[in-house]
Structure formats: C-alpha cells, structure tokens
Amino acid sequence: MSTEHDHDDGDAGRTGTFGDYGGQYVPEALMPALQELEDAYERYVLENEDGFMDEFRERMHDFGGRPTPLQRADRLSDRYDREVYLKREDLLHGGAHKLNNALGQVLLAKYMGKERIIAETGAGQHGTATAMAAAHLDMPCEIYMGRTDVNRQRPNVYRMRMNGAEVNPVEAGSATLKEAINETMRDWATTVERTHYVIGSVVGPHPFPQMVRDFQAVIGDEIREQIREKAGRLPDSVVACAGGGSNTMGTFHAFVPDEDVDLVAVEAGGSSLDIDESEGLAPNSATLSTGTDGVLHGAMTKLLQSGDGQIMESHSVSAGLDYAGVGPELSHLVETGRVTPANVDDEAALNGFHRLSRLEGIIPALESSHALGYLEESADELGDLVVVNVSGRGDKDLETVLEETEKRDLEAAPDVEVFDG
C-alpha cells in the first residue's frame, strides 16, 4: 500500500536516532538549518576541518581551565569504605560543565558564518556559560529565560548582562525552562538564516543530542585517563546526576563500551514520584525512572506527560534538573539496560550538599548533590572504585539551600539559623 513512499525500510529516511529515540520533530522552516548544522558538525567537529577541534581544545585549556582534576575524596572514601573519586567539573570556568558545550557551539557558529547567538536557560547556568563564550568570541548573544527563573536567579541574570548578553524574560505558562525553550525555538524559526541556537543540553532535534554529547565527552575522556593513572584501572561504577543529561552523557560516553563499568544516572525525585494529572504537575523530574515515550522539543524521548500527551510541569529543588524531558540517547541507554536510572528526593540531595561541604570542603551544585545523595544511599551497590561527577559548584544555590534547610530537619546540615548572626 505504501510502496510509493521513499522509505519503507524502517528508519532509512530518518537521521539521528538512538534506537527508538531522537529524530527531528521541528517545524519545516528549521529543517534546512538542521541540515546545515549537521553538515558543519560532521566537517568541523568529527573531521576537524580547518583545525576546529584543535582551536576548541586550546580555548578550553586557556580560557576554560581544562583539564579539570579527578580528586580522591579521602573522607568520603573512609565513610563508604571504598575508593571514591570526584571529577571536579565545578572547577571549570563559570563553575559548571556547561562551558564545554557553550564554547563548542559558539565557536562552531562562528565557523559557520552565523552572526548571532541565542540560547535558553533555566537556572541560568547555560545562559551564563553561553554569554561568556559569546563575549570571549565576540558574538552578539540573546538569552531567553522564564520570568519565574529571572526572579529567583538574579545573580545569574546580572552575570549574563555583565558579559554583554541581552536577557529576554519569557512570561508564558509557568515561565520556567520549558517555556524558555519554546520561545527560543520561536526566535530561531524567525531568524534561522543568520542565527545559531545554542541548545543547553543533549536534548532537541538531531544533531544537537549527538553534538552536545561530543562537546561534553571530554569529561569522561579525562576521567578514563586520570583514573588509570591514579587507581591503575577503570572504575566499577560512574555516577552522574541527570536533568536534560548533558553532564551525564559527557561523563558516560567514554565508558559506554566498557561493559564492566556500571553507569548510574541520578534524577531528581523531588518531593514525590506521583503525578497530579488534573493539575498538570509532576513534583519531580525523574523522567528516566517514571516517564513515558513521546515527542517534546524536537525529539522522541521519555517525558513526564499526561495520558492525553500534555507535558507536565516538573519540579526539583535543583533548578538545573527541573525539566519534563531528557536526552534521547539517555532514554535509549536506559531502555537497553546500559545505564541504570536512579533518583533521590530533595531531602537526600540537600543532605548530599551539606555532607560534601563539611567533609570535603567542596560546595557542590544542588544538581550534583543528587549524585552525592545517591552515593550515600547506595554506596554498597557501586563496587570498590567509584567516580562521581561534581558537575558544578554550589555558590549559586546558597540561598535556596538555606531556605530549604530551615524548613527541614536534615541530618547532615549545620544549624543554619545562626548563619546570619
């Protein structure tokens, strides 16, 4: 019946899929731009044309501060009675792994002859990284950010503006990350011919999930080399937090072929794993653990959605994990069993935050604190040699942590009521 169509053999006409996931579900107007980007990605990133990757690595070294250390966490190792190493992405310029991707994409846009950069941001970490990269490479830059996030992440709004970026508040819906992505896609659909959209995670239409992963893969590449040097072998398990999944894929990618290395993606369990369909609310962002397959923001992936297909408002104490979707490659790796999905709730993450601050002198981002919360809960399952990715530093989260800690009786927390005294 359908013999007149071009591609009867399954996926032959589709590109950029990971098993059942991925693809390019975008308005027609963007398809030529995705093809142009795919072409540039193959030439510059995969084939190092014009020395693109050499320049990228050099800038990540001089401007970004790579490589970041892999540090043995002495007191955590004692506490859990195994070797625990921390990958210190919190030491990257900007305070998080986000720069790896932002600098890569802004540089690529420059090689492509684009004249303008746009990006979405939730908590503001991707926005600040993009603003820095754009200032560094002298490109005009506009950031879309939900009004709610603008109001609760003031310092990041100032940082972006200091770097010369324009910050456009988005008023629609709950005015957070999801709405910011919608609005950035609308801008891109209008200005696509001269503008590049720097997506902040391994989400969106092909080639973004693959390309962002490749820019972030330096994390896992370095870990592999560093752990061999320090421990003489590959780890038994690697743990990273997962929202959209860019630090997760960046950390895991090099280890995917190493079947003996367990890979654990720790999501935000929020306050509960239940969904309130009538309110359109999921008080978590545990997409890999609880989501169902669907299409959001250009890709088939796992989603938090109602039975009708409306996307839920997700929630996490950590703004950077607060997203109703997840990268399609992670969905695939979970589906095939290569990556184990896990989740810890807000409280476990807050305890993880305080514990690392007190025991190791490192204030981690609330995102990364989820991985540390999981380590506390499940260290026994992780083998003798564990690597945890500390994806970012927690300075940006201090106010939230103080507020959330006061509400709770947390075992690992200091008495925050005396902080102001």
Place this chain on the structure above:
Amino acid sequence: MSEYDSEVEAAIRENHPALITYITAGDPSLADTKDYVEALDRGGSDLIELGLPFSEPIAEGRTIQDAINRALAAGTTPEGFFELVDDLETEAPLLVMTYYNMILQYGDSEAPRASEEASGQRPRAKPDVRPFVERAAEAGLSGIIVPDLPAEEAEPLRRACDDNGLDLVFIIAPTTEGERLDRIMSHVSGFAYVQARLGTTGARENVSGATHESLERLSEYDVPKAVGFGVSKGDHAAEIVEAGADGVIVGSALVDIVASSDTPEAAVDRLEAKARELKRGARSGAETVTIDPEDAPEPEQP
C-alpha cells in the same frame, strides 16, 4: 464524488480562490467553538482548521498560544474535541491542526503512569498514531496538519492517513528549497500549506515579500497552494490570490475576534462577517487575474 483525489483538494479547486479558516477548539469552551465553526462556515469558509490544544505550541505566536492556554485551562481534551467534531455539520470539510505528541498519545490512556510504575516493572507502551487517525476519520475529519512534523518524520502518520482516507497537509517554509522542496511537493496531499514568512503564526499588517517569492518559486508545481502565517485582512487575501495562491489561510485574526468579543453572540457575528470580508478579498484578487464580470466584488464594509 468529484474528479479530485480528496475532499480537501476538491474544496479548494472547486471554490477557487478558497478561504481556509482556523480557530482553537475549546477557546473559551467546546460549546462556543461549535457556534464559531458554524459562523465561519456560513461566512464562506471552504475549509476549516480546528486546533487541538497542546501544552507546548512552538510554532504559534502569542495570539494562538494564549488561545491554547485558555482552551487547556477550560479542560479541553482530545476526546472532548472529537465529540465536538462528531456533532458538527458543516459544508466546509474540517481539518485538525495539532502537535505530534497529541497524535502519538491518543488512545493510550490506559498506559501506566508514573504513580503506578514508580517501584515496579515498567510495561512498555509504545506510542502509536493509528488510534488518533482512526478516531479522526470516524468523526468525519478530512485531514491533519502537524506543525512539528517535517516530511522526514512523517512516514508512520502518512501511512495511517492513507489507510483512513485522510489528507496529511505539509507546510512549505520560505527556507524549503531544492531537493527537499521537490520531494515534499511530489507528495502533496490536499494542498501545499505555504508559510508566508519565517517565524510563528500571528496577524500582521502587510503581506510579506517572502510570500511573493515563495509563490513564484512554487508556480511550476501543479498542486493547490494556500498561504498562511500573518494573513488578517481582505486586502491581504486579494494580494495573495493575485500573486498566484489558490487559497488563503487565516487564524490569528479570527482567534483575536474570539478573545476580544464581549459576548459569544458578538463573536459569532464578527467571525461570520470577517469570513465574508476575507472571501470577498480572495475573490477580488482572483478577478485581477481572470476577469469575471458576473462576480464583481461587493463594496468593502466598514
């Protein structure tokens, strides 16, 4: 049956130049939508697109985003939408315009949800387009438009539409060129939806230069072409038809009427009048191309 492949194509060819109107179903309620659709039908619409609201409408400008939010807040569901279509009896064939995830999830309401799955084995529920397409056909819809489904990803939906006698209408953007344009134009089903300008939906003051360029570029393809994105006035309709379009598509200007009318009755009257203005405009544009003294344009009403 007509000489054309589909009801949708016949509606455009036989009523040339055709008026295609859009409103968002459920804004402000499905009962009102029924009255509005009937008004658009009386006003001379040759095809009517009904928007089935999705929470992330990335192709829409502010006007239709707001309408979608009102419809969702009013509790509009796919099943309610189909029941509305079951009840509608219009002369104009009806199309549904919605986002791909709504099509994928329909009929999957038995799928396990997070609350049931959190601790257990997760049974696999693969999304499938067929339940939606079958229900659409049963309700009497003639076609589907999906703004976030490019031709490259459309194979499963195209097959389901073929099997159920529905048209799957594709959008041609100002950036669609070369081989891709050829490939999409060779698969046109119903009509080619020509996007007048880059960007999102929304009423504009002028017909864009991109519209003229697009119609010029498409003139060699013998398929019905209808132009949308930004069309809001009779004069626009005239200019677009004169430039070679077989139809005009108007959405945001009508959604604006729904949003700005004091009562549903007032909205009904204004929608019908607006449809007449647009249809008249389209006809006058056609006359500039082919003089037909029998059908002179009526004077513009204030």
